[in-house]
Amino acid sequence: MSDVLQVTDDTFEEEIIKSDIPAMVDFWAEWCGPCKMVSPVVEELAKEYEGKIKIASMDVDGNRQTPGKFGIRNIPTLILFKGGEVTQTIVGAHPKSHLDEELKKLL
Amino acid sequence: MEDLIIIGAGPAGLTAGLYAARARLKTLMLEKLSPGGQVLMTDWVENYPGFPDGISGFDLIDKMRRQAEKFDLVIESQEVSRLELSPEKKVVVTDKGNLETRALILTSGATPRKLGIEGEELLIGKGVSYCATCDGPFYRDQEVALIGGGDTAVEEAIFLTRFAAKVHLIHRRDELRATKLLRERVMALDQVNIVWDTVPTRIVGDTEVQGVDLKNVKTGKTSHLPVQGVFVFVGYIPNTELVKGQLELDKLGFVVTNNDMQTSVPGVFAAGDIRSKILRQIATAVGEGATAVFAVERYLESLK
Structure with a gap:
């Protein structure tokens, strides 16, 4: 069972924008190879930051509205949120250490 | 050990x-x-x-x-x-x-190598891409520029025609380096416009790509090509x-x-x-x- 919360256009506002704790959303799609290199890393981070940062992912194929709102035109893209505001956008496949550093800034 | x-x-x-x-x-x-x-x-x-x-x-x-x-x-x-x-x-x-x-x-x-031109770094994630399979679907019915002329560049130009209305293939020489079969395929596609002897000099846009400035290396003539995306495959x-x-x-x-x-x-x-x-x-x-x-x-x- 994945520790990564799956969000959709319908649940995004409630789960991410109104989240009590900071959040990170991994925007991905089935067609995207590099996304598949990132998802195991995101999965690990979800375990490590459980209860501290909400780690979520959104399939951009089934959900067009949210990616459009954030101007996403490359995937994988990871967006970090705190208090409903975007604090950082990370484009492309980056190693865990880099993501870890960015997540620590949210705490 | x-x-x-x-x-x-x-x-x-x-x-x-x-x-x-x-x-x-x-x-x-x-x-x-x-x-x-x-x-x-x-x-x-x-x-x-x-x-x-x-x-x-x-x-x-x-x-x-x-x-x-x-x-x-x-x-x-x-x-x-x-x-x-x-x-x-x-x-x-x-x-x-x-x-x-x-x-x-x-x-x-x-x-993937970057072009190293003005606007490129700034617009990564906002229309500049190094992965057509990842980002191609974001450009449905739009016009894109693709920089390069080798196997990867030509393959990806062909791939992008599934989504983009027009793919402008910008190549610095007067002949593609790609393997013959790929050249034949790309030349046969109406959706692909090959711009020969040309290099990009600047990617234009603030919050998203609006176009690319070009220069013909033979004539020195400069021009602007309005596109929504720029795909880079230059080695x-x-x-x-x-x-x-x-x-x-x-x-x-x-x-x-x-x-x-x-x-x-x-x-x-x-x-x-x-x-x-x-x-x-x-x-x-x-x-x-x-x-x-x-x-x-x-x-x-x-x-x-």
Whole structure:
């Protein structure tokens, strides 16, 4: 069972924008190879930051509205949120250490 | 102490891993993300033998990984931060600690080269892309520019016609470098407009790409092309940050080896896209991975 919360256009506002704790959303799609290199890393981070940062992912194929709102035109893209505001956008496949550093800034 | 550490799990690394596991060498493979590499940027591989109908990059890598793991190859998700390479000692420093090994194979590949022009860095994620299979679907019915003229550039231009209304292929010479079959295919597509003898000088836009400034290298004439996306396929830079100053590199920065994949440091080998050579393909990477392991076995034998 994945520790990564799956969000959709319908649940995004409630789960991410109104989240009590900071959040990170991994925007991905089935067609995207590099996304598949990132998802195991995101999965690990979800375990490590459980209860501290909400780690979520959104399939951009089934959900067009949210990616459009954030101007996403490359995937994988990871967006970090705190208090409903975007604090950082990370484009492309980056190693865990880099993501870890960015997540620590949210705490 | 390991017999062998392999750094990077693309086709070269996974083949080396397969051969090393079957040779029963005490082997550890390190990968900073999950296995794949450049191949995962490819939608469809049709020049790797054994798959007459072609195979997706993801499926091919998945098969390579499973084949190596079937023979008990251990793949760990660790990022290497430093290498200490000498004929006597090889230390791999990772985010999880120090590892020592008798032999090392570098298969850490290469990364798409950037154009290095104004606007490029700023607009990554906002219309500048290095992966057509990832980002092509965001450009449905839009116009895009694609920079390059080699195999990858032409393949991706063809791929983008599935989504984009028009693909402007910007090439600095008057002939494409891509293989003949790909040239024939791309020339036959109405949706592709090839702009010859031309280089991009600036990517225009603040919050998103609005166009690209061009210059004809023969006439010197400049122009502006309004597009919503710019895809860049202008070659690769080798991932050699960890070995600079320790191994001999060629003038483009690729690792120099002999025919047995041996680098300038005894016990350190290199295979795949990171190597100095004339052709970077999956088909060449796998052969080098196998050769490197054979050379490692001989090297380990010589230590006894």
